[in-house]
Amino acid sequence: NAGVTQTPKFRVLKTGQSMTLLCAQDMNHEYMYWYRQDPGMGLRLIHYSVGEGTTAKGEVPDGYNVSRLKKQNFLLGLESAAPSQTSVYFCASRRDLNTDTQYFGPGTRLTVL
Amino acid sequence: QQQVKQSPQSLIVQKGGISIINCAYENTAFDYFPWYQQFPGKGPALLIAIRPDVSEKKEGRFTISFNKSAKQFSLHIMDSQPGDSATYFCAAMGIQGAQKLVFGQGTRLTINP
Numbered sequence: 297n298a299g300v301t302q303t304p305k306f307r308v309l310k311t312g313q314s315m316t317l318l319c320a321q322d323m324n325h326e327y328m329y330w331y332r333q334d335p336g337m338g339l340r341l342i343h344y345s346v347g348e349g350t351t352a353k354g355e356v357p358d359g360y361n362v363s364r365l366k367k368q369n370f371l372l373g374l375e376s377a378a379p380s381q382t383s384v385y386f387c388a389s390r391r392d393l394n395t396d397t398q399y400f401g402p403g404t405r406l407t408v409l
Numbered sequence: 410q411q412q413v414k415q416s417p418q419s420l421i422v423q424k425g426g427i428s429i430i431n432c433a434y435e436n437t438a439f440d441y442f443p444w445y446q447q448f449p450g451k452g453p454a455l456l457i458a459i460r461p462d463v464s465e466k467k468e469g470r471f472t473i474s475f476n477k478s479a480k481q482f483s484l485h486i487m488d489s490q491p492g493d494s495a496t497y498f499c500a501a502m503g504i505q506g507a508q509k510l511v512f513g514q515g516t517r518l519t520i521n522p
Contacts, residue, residue, distance in 0.1 A: 396458065
C-alpha cells in the first residue's frame with residue numbers, strides 16, 4: 297500500500313493564479329483532512345471530509361475549497377492564490393469514527409509570489 | 410485562539426539525556442492526546458497517544474505523562490539518541506463532532522552526539 301500520497305510535491309504560483317492539490321489514499325479510509333503547516337503555528341485544519349461526497353470547514357478555511365467526489369481522493373483548491381497561502385500543505389486520512397490515528401501524506405510545499 | 414499550547418519551541422539535549430516536551434490544553438471535552446513525530450521533508454507520524462483514564466503510557470523510550478486536573482500532558486524521551494532529532498507535535502481531540510485534531514505549535518528537538 298502506498299498509504300497517503302500528495303501531488304504535486306512542490307509548486308510556485310503567482311498571486312491570483314489558481315491550482316488544485318490532490319490527495320489520494322489506498323486504505324479505504326472514510327475521513328480525510330487538509331492541514332497547513334506554518335512555522336511556530338503547528339498544523340491547522342483547513343477542511344475535512346467524513347465520507348465520500350461530504351466536506352466541512354476547519355479552523356482556517358478562507359481562500360480554499362475542497363471536493364471529495366471519490367472516497368479515495370480529496371482535492372484542495374486555491375481559486376486566487378495569495379502570498380499568505382505560502383505554506384506546506386498536508387493531507388491526512390483516518391479509517392473511521394472508531395479509530396483515532398491519522399495518517400499523513402508527505403506534504404506539498406507551495407510558494408505564492 | 411490556541412487550544413493546545415506547547416513548550417519549548419526548541420530543545421537541545423545531549424545524547425543519552427532525557428528530552429521533555431510539555432503541552433497544556435483548555436477544552437475539557439478533549440479525550441485523546443497523541444504525539445506526532447516529524448522528520449524534515451516528511452509528514453507527521455503518530456508516535457504515542459494516551460486517553461485520560463490513565464496517568465502514564467510508556468512505549469519503549471517514549472513516555473506520556475498526563476495530569477487531568479492540571480490539563481497538562483508531556484512527552485519524555487529517555488536515553489535520547491541523534492535519530493530522535495525531529496519536530497514533535499502534541500495534539501488533542503474531543504469526542505464530539507467530527508473529532509478533529511488540534512495541534513500544538515511544535516518543538517524542534519536536537520540531540521547532540
